[in-house]
Amino acid sequence: MYKLLLSWRYLKTRFIALASIVSVTLGVATLIVVNSVMAGFVDQMQSRLHGILSDVEVAAPLLGEITYPKEHVAVIRELLGDDVEELTCVVRNPALLSFEFHGRQWTQQVMLMGIDDETFGKVTDFEPYLTNELKRERFSFELEEKGYESKYQPSGWEYRRRVAENKKQLADLMQQHQNAYDVAAASYVDATESNGRVAKVDGPDGERKVQLRPLPAKVPKHSEAAQEGIESVHQATTIPNSLAAKSSEKAQKVSPFDPHAKLRPQVNPEDMFDARKDQYTGIILGQAISQRKTTDADGKIVDLYMVRPGDDVQIMFPSVGSRAQPVSDNCTVVDFYSSNMHEYDSTFAFMPLSALQDMRGMIDPLTGDGTVSTIQIKLKEGANLDAARDKLIARFPPSQYPYDIHTWQDTQRPLLSAVTMELTILNILLFLIIAVAGFGILATFFMIVVEKTRDIGILKALGAPSRGVMSIFLGYGVSLGMVGTGAGIVLGLIFIRYINNIADLVAFVTGQEVFDPMIYYFSEIPTIVSPLMVLLVAVGAIGIAVLASVLPALRAARLHPVEALRYE
Amino acid sequence: MSKLAVTPSAAKTDFDLSPGNRSKRRGANLKVARPTSMSVAGLYKSYRKGKLEVPVLKGVDLSVAEGSFTAIVGQSGSGKSTLLHLLGTLDAPDAGEIHYCDQRIDNLPSKQLEKLRNTQFGLIFQFYHLLPELTTLENVLIPRMVQDGFIQYLRNKKKYVQRATELLDLVGLTHRLTHKPSELSGGEMQRTAIARSLISNPSVLLADEPTGNLDAENGAEVMDTLHRLRDQENLTLIMVTHDNELANKADHVINLVNGVVAD
Ligand SMILES: Nc1ncnc2c1ncn2[C@@H]1O[C@H](COP(=O)(O)OP(=O)(O)OP(=O)(O)O)[C@@H](O)[C@H]1O
Ligand SMILES: [Mg+2]
Numbered sequence: 081m082y083k084l085l086l087s088w089r090y091l092k093t094r095f096i097a098l099a100s101i102v103s104v105t106l107g108v109a110t111l112i113v114v115n116s117v118m119a120g121f122v123d124q125m126q127s128r129l130h131g132i133l134s135d136v137e138v139a140a141p142l143l144g145e146i147t148y149p150k151e152h153v154a155v156i157r158e159l160l161g162d163d164v165e166e167l168t169c170v171v172r173n174p175a176l177l178s179f180e181f182h183g184r185q186w187t188q189q190v191m192l193m194g195i196d197d198e199t200f201g202k203v204t205d206f207e208p209y210l211t212n213e214l215k216r217e218r219f220s221f222e223l224e225e226k227g228y229e230s231k232y233q234p235s236g237w238e239y240r241r242r243v244a245e246n247k248k249q250l251a252d253l254m255q256q257h258q259n260a261y262d263v264a265a266a267s268y269v270d271a272t273e274s275n276g277r278v279a280k281v282d283g284p285d286g287e288r289k290v291q292l293r294p295l296p297a298k299v300p301k302h303s304e305a306a307q308e309g310i311e312s313v314h315q316a317t318t319i320p321n322s323l324a325a326k327s328s329e330k331a332q333k334v335s336p337f338d339p340h341a342k343l344r345p346q347v348n349p350e351d352m353f354d355a356r357k358d359q360y361t362g363i364i365l366g367q368a369i370s371q372r373k374t375t376d377a378d379g380k381i382v383d384l385y386m387v388r389p390g391d392d393v394q395i396m397f398p399s400v401g402s403r404a405q406p407v408s409d410n411c412t413v414v415d416f417y418s419s420n421m422h423e424y425d426s427t428f429a430f431m432p433l434s435a436l437q438d439m440r441g442m443i444d445p446l447t448g449d450g451t452v453s454t455i456q457i458k459l460k461e462g463a464n465l466d467a468a469r470d471k472l473i474a475r476f477p478p479s480q481y482p483y484d485i486h487t488w489q490d491t492q493r494p495l496l497s498a499v500t501m502e503l504t505i506l507n508i509l510l511f512l513i514i515a516v517a518g519f520g521i522l523a524t525f526f527m528i529v530v531e532k533t534r535d536i537g538i539l540k541a542l543g544a545p546s547r548g549v550m551s552i553f554l555g556y557g558v559s560l561g562m563v564g565t566g567a568g569i570v571l572g573l574i575f576i577r578y579i580n581n582i583a584d585l586v587a588f589v590t591g592q593e594v595f596d597p598m599i600y601y602f603s604e605i606p607t608i609v610s611p612l613m614v615l616l617v618a619v620g621a622i623g624i625a626v627l628a629s630v631l632p633a634l635r636a637a638r639l640h641p642v643e644a645l646r647y648e
Numbered sequence: 649m650s651k652l653a654v655t656p657s658a659a660k661t662d663f664d665l666s667p668g669n670r671s672k673r674r675g676a677n678l679k680v681a682r683p684t685s686m687s688v689a690g691l692y693k694s695y696r697k698g699k700l701e702v703p704v705l706k707g708v709d710l711s712v713a714e715g716s717f718t719a720i721v722g723q724s725g726s727g728k729s730t731l732l733h734l735l736g737t738l739d740a741p742d743a744g745e746i747h748y749c750d751q752r753i754d755n756l757p758s759k760q761l762e763k764l765r766n767t768q769f770g771l772i773f774q775f776y777h778l779l780p781e782l783t784t785l786e787n788v789l790i791p792r793m794v795q796d797g798f799i800q801y802l803r804n805k806k807k808y809v810q811r812a813t814e815l816l817d818l819v820g821l822t823h824r825l826t827h828k829p830s831e832l833s834g835g836e837m838q839r840t841a842i843a844r845s846l847i848s849n850p851s852v853l854l855a856d857e858p859t860g861n862l863d864a865e866n867g868a869e870v871m872d873t874l875h876r877l878r879d880q881e882n883l884t885l886i887m888v889t890h891d892n893e894l895a896n897k898a899d900h901v902i903n904l905v906n907g908v909v910a911d
Contacts, residue, residue: 081801082793089781538777541738542844543766544794545759642739645777 082539083548087555090528097556100524101564103517104621108568111510111617112609113575118503119613120606125499128421132193132204132428133488134168134456136468141482143173145400145442145451152455159475163463168199169452171436175397177369177429181386190369190429192397194436194452197221203458206430209419211367212389221362221432223414228389232416240390240412244355360392361435363411367418368426389413395429399441400451407439465489511620517564518624521557525632529553536636537644550637557629561622568621569614576607684747685852685884686735687711691744693730704730706907707744712900714851715878717885719895722904728888729774729856731904735886736771736854737761748852766795770845772855774888776837778829784840785825788812791848808847815843818873820866834861842870846877853877855887859894871897 091097138156140146149169157164171194178187201207201219210216214227228235234242370387387393396408411431419425437443437450444450459468465487472485489496529536536549575582583594583605594605688710694703704727712718722728733739735746737753746754753764765771778787792808793801801808816822819839829837838861845853853874859867871894877883887898895901903910 081796081798082790084798085786085793086779086781093781534777535779535781538779539790539794540762541736541765541771541773541777542791542794543762543764545762548794640739642733645738645773 082544083552083555086535086552087559090532090552090556091559094528097521097524097528097560098563100517100520101560101625103520104514104561104564104625105568105571107510107514107517108565108617108621109572109575110513111507112569112572112614113579114506114510115503115613115617116572116576116607116609117579117605118499118506119608119610122499122503123608124606125421126496127205128419128424129492129495130205130488131209131419131421131424132206132417133491134203135459135463135465136457136472136487137454137485137491138457138472138476139172139454139484139486140452141484143398143400143453144482145453146455146483147451148449149452149455150449155475156455156457156472159471160457160459160468163459163468165458165460166199166202167458168196168203168456169433170195170200170454170456171433171440171442171450172453173397173436173440175395175429177365177393177395179370179387179391179393186386188369190365190395191427192395192436193428193430194433195430196433200456203456205419206417209417210364211416211418215415221364221414223359223362223390223412228415231383232385232388235389237390239388240359241356243390247355355392359412359414360410361412361431362414363393363395364415364417364430365393365413366425366428367416368422369429387413389415395431397440399439401441407441409439514621514624518628521560521625521628522631525553525557525629526635528556529632529636532636533639533644533647536639537641537647540639540641541645546637549639550633553633553636554626554629557625557633558622560629561625564625565618565621569618572614573609576609579605579607683714685712685714685716685749686886687747688735689745689747691731691734691746692742693727693734693739694742704907705734705741708904708907708909710902710909712884712886714884715882716899717875717878717897718887718900718902719898720886720888720902720904721890721892721895726904727907728904732854732856732886732888736769737765738771766791767848768851770848770850770853770855772838772841772845772853772858774856774860776829776834776841778837778840778844780829783826783828784816784821784832784836785809785812787829787840788816788843788847791844795848812843812847815846816840819843819870835863835866838862839866839870842873849881851882852884852886855885857888857890859889859891867891 138146138152146152146169153167153169156167171192173192175190175192176187177190178185180186195206197219207216207219210219211229211232212224212227214224223237223240225237233239365387367385370385372384372386373381374384376382391413393411393413394408395411396406398404399407417425417428417430433452434450437452442451457468459465469485469487469490476483476485539549540546587593688708691705691708692703693705694701696702708731710718720728720731730739734741734754737746737756741754744754745752748764748768753761756764779790782790789808789812792804792812796804813822813825816825819842821836821839821843824832824836824840829840832840838858842855842858845855855874858874859870862870874883874885878885887894889895
């Protein structure tokens with residue numbers, strides 16, 4: 081009873097001791113905030129890193145092949161047994177991607193992934209990161225009518241049709257223009273022939289007649305055939321109405337100046353590729369591939385997308401085989417992949433497995449089976465990745481198979497371990513803060529014990545046991561530690577709750593973004609408060625407070641009653 | 649010294665300090681010749697200050713009968729307080745034996761010493777020694793708090809508070825129950841200390857100049873109270889004093905000179 085009473089009275093009359101506990105409060109709050117933010121960071125990073133990496137991967141060397149993938153899949157399924165959730169085959173090769181933007185051709189390197197649209201999404205976290213909501217629900221390599229995010233607008237079929245329409249009109253216009261020239265030239269030639277006005281040129285085999293192109297006629301304003309985007313061409317190619325009419329009629333016939341016209345096969349217009357209705361092989365680009373971050377006139381950061389869903393791009397890469405040939409083809413961008421992991425978003429492009437196998441010549445013409453470059457495996461929840469990897473390595477030893485078998489963590493090992501180490505060091509440093517606070521408590525408590533020496537003597541003279549006297553000061557330390565830690569937890573949790581508001585406030589006051597979205601790719605600071613972490617921090621802090629009060633309490637317990645009574 | 653002979657069973661077992669047992673013993677001996685409450689034989693105590701040794705008590709022998717009033721007198725620095733501390737088991741003698749109720753107490757384990765101090769001895773110090781954080785009432789209650797566990801204390805609290813109020817009434821401090829020691833006069837503090845020394849109904853009261861800071865009237869009143877308690881409850885009184893008048897009222901006067909009892 082007297083222990084509680086005295087602990088409480090000492091607490092009430094000595095606010096200076098509370099000051100020593102403020103450092104515990106701050107230390108605890110900082111530890112909780114830092115750990116929560118780091119946990120949020122790591123969690124986001126891990127899920128992003130894991131993203132399109134499967135749990136375990138059996139990979140052929142770059143540009144190499146795994147032949148007989150079906151047989152491999154069967155072997156792996158048998159080897160790993162029930163641990164396997166799903167398997168998928170992927171062709172992966174570096175490729176060049178080129179596209180047109182503002183009349184210029186842009187080319188850049190990408191990592192092209194040929195994926196199986198059935199199983200790839202089950203093996204990796206691929207689909208949740210697609211930007212089109214329809215694709216997230218039901219995946220395909222078809223361009224969608226709608227569902228694209230507003231920041232990628234205009235995009236989709238609507239956009240594709242408009243662009244194609246403009247291109248078509250432009251092409252038609254060019255054709256008309258060409259025909260008009262042809263007609264004009266023909267009539268000119270007719271005229272000059274009757275006038276005898278023929279240019280005579282000395283050639284190696286003697287005199288030759290050369291038809292002269294007429295100067296473009298000055299023409300009245302053309303009808304509203306052309307639309308936006310082609311004005312410049314339009315101006316240069318205005319055609320007189322009369323001539324235009326004549327040319328269209330004449331264009332049906334074979335142009336007299338096209339020597340190859342007769343050789344051209346007659347194609348049914350229905351079968352011809354029409355960009356307004358048709359798309360090439362679908363390709364999904366990492367959103368950062370065509371993205372440029374720029375600042376607008378107000379200094380705000382804006383995203384500029386040079387390619388959008390609905391645009392056509394060209395890909396080029398070497399075929400397989402001992403004598404690799406460059407192959408290239410058109411693809412239509414059907415969506416973006418946005419995991420917010422810059423490393424992935426700026427390198428990966430996805431297209432259908434079969435199309436890529438076909439282009440690279442990976443399909444055996446006899447059996448129709450294709451080779452692949454990696455087999456990706458998703459294991460059941462809780463399965464041991466490293467064990468599975470080791471089993472696979474034992475089955476496909478490096479001495480016999482040129483495969484690289486690794487888990488996703490192996491791939492990102494340097495980054496993950498760097499983050500883990502960072503967190504460990506931060507925790508050590510912050511715990512040192514609490515330890516420093518512990519020494520503060522130690523000093524304060526020693527002072528109090530010294531000050532209370534006579535009281536201790538009195539208590540002992542009245543029959544209080546040493547243990548009782550000790551527990552007064554231990555209780556004092558524990559309650560101070562608990563008060564400090566409790567306040568720290570509350571402070572830390574409040575800080576986390578409003579961390580984004582605080583970051584905004586700091587940004588407002590300093591004029592500097594705390595987490596520049598241009599660099600960090602998230603608009604909100606991610607936090608995860610783990611109860612276990614809070615508990616550990618609390619136990620640690622209270623433990624330090626107790627430890628710091630043990631020494632003074634022991635000293636108090638050891639005091640000799642008579643000497644303590646004599647103490648002035 | 650034959651009285652100090654201890655029965656083997658008593659030596660082995662703990663002190664039987666239950667109040668019932670005590671009163672039985674008192675009742676049995678009240679009308680007969682008084683048995684010895686405390687006795688001391690060949691007590692030596694010296695303080696060491698570095699290499700210098702200061703001998704204070706050099707073989708003190710004394711015997712105090714139950715229910716008697718013994719006054720210890722002597723010059724300042726003669727070792728009166730030291731002797732009282734030794735009697736109260738606050739300190740251990742260098743040599744010699746201290747007996748209480750026929751049992752040697754100077755070499756008991758600390759746990760039993762604590763119990764002894766808490767329940768059998770009432771201590772009044774020369775310099776009051778109150779706890780500054782507690783009120784007068786709480787200071788008086790402290791020995792009871794030390795004695796009981798948490799729950800037990802709460803259960804008995806009413807009884808204890810009543811007793812404490814009675815005692816404070818006895819020393820005339822009912823109007824200062826919630827005052828802190830810093831708000832009391834020296835005499836009031838001394839009276840609080842007296843009330844505290846009596847709260848657990850001790851059988852021996854060891855007082856170091858309890859009336860030193862009181863005026864004659866108050867001092868006499870306190871002494872009256874102590875005498876009354878001695879008569880009513882068979883309280884053994886051992887008191888250090890400078891006051892000759894007081895000493896003259898005592899059954900025994902022990903004069904400490906040069907660390908020994910002078911005749
Ligand atoms: N801790 C100590 N170290 C050294 N000497 C001490 C110590 N305590 C007491 N003494 C010495 O022992 C002697 C006796 O002290 P004590 O307090 O018993 O005297 P006293 O008779 O009570 O005196 P007073 O009447 O003034 O209270 C003194 O000379 C004192 O200097
Ligand atoms: Mg003295």
